[in-house]
Amino acid sequence: MSKRILLVGAGLSGAVIGRTLAEAGHDITIVDERKHIAGNCYTERDDESGVMVHTYGPHIFHTDDEEVWTYVNRFERFMPYVNRVKTTSGDQVYSLPINLHTINQVFGKSFRPDEARAFIETLSDTSIEDPKTFEEQALRFVGQRLYEAFFKGYTIKQWGCDPNDLPASILKRLPVRFNYDDNYFFHRFQGMPENGYTPMVEKILDHDRIQVELNRRFTRSDAGAFDHVFYSGPLDGYFDFELGRLGYRTLDFEMFRHDGDYQGCAVMNYGDVEVPYTRITEHKHFSPWEKHEKSVCYREYSRACGENDIPYYPIRLADEKSLLGRYVEKAKAEHGVTFVGRLGTYRYLDMDVTIREALDTAAAYKRDGDTMGAFHVNPD
Numbered sequence: 039m040s041k042r043i044l045l046v047g048a049g050l051s052g053a054v055i056g057r058t059l060a061e062a063g064h065d066i067t068i069v070d071e072r073k074h075i076a077g078n079c080y081t082e083r084d085d086e087s088g089v090m091v092h093t094y095g096p097h098i099f100h101t102d103d104e105e106v107w108t109y110v111n112r113f114e115r116f117m118p119y120v121n122r123v124k125t126t127s128g129d130q131v132y133s134l135p136i137n138l139h140t141i142n143q144v145f146g147k148s149f150r151p152d153e154a155r156a157f158i159e160t161l162s163d164t165s166i167e168d169p170k171t172f173e174e175q176a177l178r179f180v181g182q183r184l185y186e187a188f189f190k191g192y193t194i195k196q197w198g199c200d201p202n203d204l205p206a207s208i209l210k211r212l213p214v215r216f217n218y219d220d221n222y223f224f225h226r227f228q229g230m231p232e233n234g235y236t237p238m239v240e241k242i243l244d245h246d247r248i249q250v251e252l253n254r255r256f257t258r259s260d261a262g263a264f265d266h267v268f269y270s271g272p273l274d275g276y277f278d279f280e281l282g283r284l285g286y287r288t289l290d291f292e293m294f295r296h297d298g299d300y301q302g303c304a305v306m307n308y309g310d311v312e313v314p315y316t317r318i319t320e321h322k323h324f325s326p327w328e329k330h331e332k333s334v335c336y337r338e339y340s341r342a343c344g345e346n347d348i349p350y351y352p353i354r355l356a357d358e359k360s361l362l363g364r365y366v367e368k369a370k371a372e373h374g375v376t377f378v379g380r381l382g383t384y385r386y387l388d389m390d391v392t393i394r395e396a397l398d399t400a401a402a403y404k405r406d407g408d409t410m411g412a413f414h415v416n417p418d
């Protein structure tokens with residue numbers, strides 16, 4: 039039987055759930071308080087230069103999930119793209135993630151893999167037997183010099199706290215490659231949508247049973263007109279921040295233009311704490327198949343998220359997790375609403391994971407109908 043379903047948010051979560059349920063014969067309304075679709079993946083061409091700009095920060099598609107890769111390719115042609123990141127530390131530029139080239143650059147050596155591995159072991163701070171903090175873990179893995187050049191300053195700027203206040207679990211494995219592979223991601227599939235993410239989402243939303251309303255903010259009283267709501271807005275926002283605000287980091291993007299090629303690569307990190315920004319992204323390099331004389335760059339600054347800022351990265355330390363637990367309990371007491379996506383479940387989700395979860399959530403609704411609970415994926 040056809041149901042009336044409301045999707046809050048026209049980002050990937052809302053679009054993919056909406057499309058899947060529209061194809062199953064349900065009537066879908068999607069609202070977004072922004073003036074555009076595609077959520078944080080939104081891209082648009084800069085009028086002056088013609089460069090495709092990733093408005094809310096650069097987005098590179100990468101996945102091991104073949105079904106998700108097939109799904110996105112159904113709606114937009116993906117062009118080959120390999121993310122290669124550089125970092126400036128002191129007066130040098132290095133290759134990231136730390137690889138054989140980086141090690142040889144930092145220490146002025148020409149190590150082969152086994153030699154580099156043995157050398158890194160000599161740098162490891164073995165006096166730290168049971169690393170508890172991010173700093174201890176990094177020192178244990180790579181020693182002082184690499185930690186200070188590549189982790190310390192960047193982490194302080196990105197998270198606004200002392201690396202000793204972050205848990206060791208952030209750095210799970212030795213963050214070093216003993217070869218010259220500088221592909222930032224390990225995934226099997228990687229690429230960029232030829233015309234940006236906005237047309238891709240537009241095509242996902244292009245279905246007779248889907249109606250999209252932009253510039254429309256959802257409030258809980260809207261839910262009554264629908265059989266079920268999938269909510270991809272902020273979990274605490276759904277409850278009008280009744281218990282307090284879940285902590286996020288927000289980003290400020292300082293846009294500037296340049297004639298020609300500003301930095302010769304898409305992403306240049308800045309590891310030194312004295313440089314106030316974390317990185318500069320040059321957007322035309324995210325579309326290497328296009329040619330542009332002029333350039334658009336973003337200097338990216340990270341800071342605590344205020345009430346009127348866009349929430350970007352959930353903090354998820356002990357205090358936030360405890361507040362999250364209380365919101366999860368409240369959410370579970372609601373009926374007819376399922377919380378989805380990066381904001382609805384207060385997690386950092388890459389796009390491929392967002393799409394995977396959206397497909398699975400829609401499949402669960404097709405199976406369970408309106409008895410579906412508050413979460414398909416538990417935020418805890």
Ligand SMILES: Cc1cc2nc3c(=O)[nH]c(=O)nc-3n(C[C@H](O)[C@H](O)[C@H](O)COP(=O)(O)OP(=O)(O)OC[C@H]3O[C@@H](n4cnc5c(N)ncnc54)[C@H](O)[C@@H]3O)c2cc1C
Nearest residue numbers: 047049050051071077078095097098256271379380388389
């Ligand atoms: C800086 C940054 C860089 C990233 N880079 C990558 C990358 O390189 N590769 C990758 O795979 N992933 C990347 N991601 C992750 C990617 O952005 C997410 O996977 C994706 O945006 C999640 O989609 P979503 O639909 O869950 O959320 P969103 O895109 O945030 O969509 C939620 C939508 O809900 C709307 N909304 C919220 N509340 C309401 C309300 N009350 N009423 C109406 N509308 C509302 C919002 O306006 C928004 O449009 C990055 C994330 C960040 C923060």
